[in-house]
Amino acid sequence: MTDTNVIQVENLTKKFGDFVAVNAITFEVKKGEIFGFLGANGAGKTTAMKMLIGISKPTSGNAKVAGFDVFTNSEDIKKNIGYMSQKFALYDDLTVKENITFFGGIYGLSRKKIEEKRQLLVEELGLQNIVNELVGSLPLGWKQKISFSVALLHEPKIVFLDEPTGGVDPITRRQFWEMIYKASNNGTTVFVTTHYMDEAEYCDRVSIMVEGRIEALDTPKKLKEQFKVNSMNDVFLKLARNIE
């Protein structure tokens, strides 16, 4: 089943007036893949992602996410995806437990299921001592891990991560990527945007957006060979310079 595409995008375009934020991008993501979606600030990453998660309507092109069309079935898409933004949006004035219950609830999980999931989560992340603490009092690293687990609570087919590791230390980032691998091994597709080029090396495949277009798309290894450099960082710099 690994060769089925869970995201299929063809010539997807988004214009704001005269400005073309996303310019006819085409790619697909396979089930269970960790797909890195790279680009400088303002390259159009977030706009592209917003179209895929159903909160922004494309101007033209086609896209299917989890088998559903972004134009006509955005509500079905929402049931099948998880989303974590750069702000790890949990509610600071709710406890860990209440956050889990709330987000489980809005995805329509039964009370029993939420209870089960919560116990699992508490064990896996070792949350025994903080499950009744307000989220606002926890360090950033904890918030990030819990936020990711909450995004996976309803067992989505695809999880979208928008710069999930902003502002956390390298060790926590490493731990976070272990969680991403685990999710991927369980068959969840991971679609991740990031600034950190070392993280790009962890992805199965990487696309690099420059000024609204996808300029490169392949495994990190092949990209490095193609551009004859040693790191993803250099790939990125070379691409950006070529454009200028």
Added chain:
Amino acid sequence: MKRFAGFIRKEFYHIFRDTRSLFILFGMPIAQVLLFGFAITNEINNVDVAFFDKSKDATTQEIINKISASKYFTNKQMITNDAEIEPVFQKGSVKAVLVFEKDFSEKLTKENKTYVQIITDATDPNTSNTINSYLNSILQNYQLEINKDIKAPFQINSETRNVYNPELKSVFTFVPGVMTVILMLVSAMMTSISITREKELGTMEILLVSPLKPFQVILGKVFPYIFLSVINAIVIVLMSIFIFKMPVEGSLFLLGFESVLFIINALSLGILISTISSTQQTAMMISLMGLMLPVILLSGFIFPIASMASPLQVISHIIPAKWFIIIIKAIMLKGVGLSFIWKETLIILSMTLFFIIVSIKKYKIRLE
């Protein structure tokens, strides 16, 4: 439905864990009602007056006694020359000075005419007017008394009766006003802040990506405030009945219905504000400047609309609070039914629909 219940539970956590919003929700209404009910009033009571009696005869003494005996005035001091008048006002406590001319009694009996000069401190024109008319009416009464044996050839006697508020208690107009301000504040400001807070924190994005529909998110945010505002309205009405002895002549049910309608109106305004502001700060500023000031100044709560400049009168028409104040006064004091206030009700209803439609339009644009 279950999703919705979970959402509302979350909203209550937010409200009850934030001391600031708790204070605005419950502390302020009670404080405001008590303040306006007891402390701030436009009635006059025990106003200090001074007398400059150049005549010192039986008549002037009788008038002075009458004025001092009334509950409105207190005889602060007697003045003996013109130079003392100014300093008396400057000291501040004395608000009016009565000057009786020389040979007051004699002129009255011989020339049938005599003068008393009333000098008032007009730094506060409203109070000065009120003092003036109270003093005049005491003088008038006295005049009637001394003339009671003489039949004047032509007489027009006026007899005034103040219906709906016979004692002219100012609390009767403040309670509807305070209720309006509170409901507006709680409903519009609190909802707009709580919605923009989700935007600011980034949780709104998460909610929009979830299977919850945008209108469910908004309803979920708004619903707790309907509930809390209704409680507030009930508390204010109970306080006005039991503490200030304000009557509720009309139907409590109608009062409840109109209040809920006004609450929904304010909530839809709150939603509208939240669609045009992206931070809590902006939402609060717009609510305070755009809503609170007009509600307090132009709704007829403190300043009578009839005496405003005509452009302001026109503006007052588009303020929902103005119509709601008319409605509650009519129900509580006059005891009228819906047939007398359907016009005002309809105005609030259509304003509400207008706000909701505009919010939906704005909301969609934002999602694009």
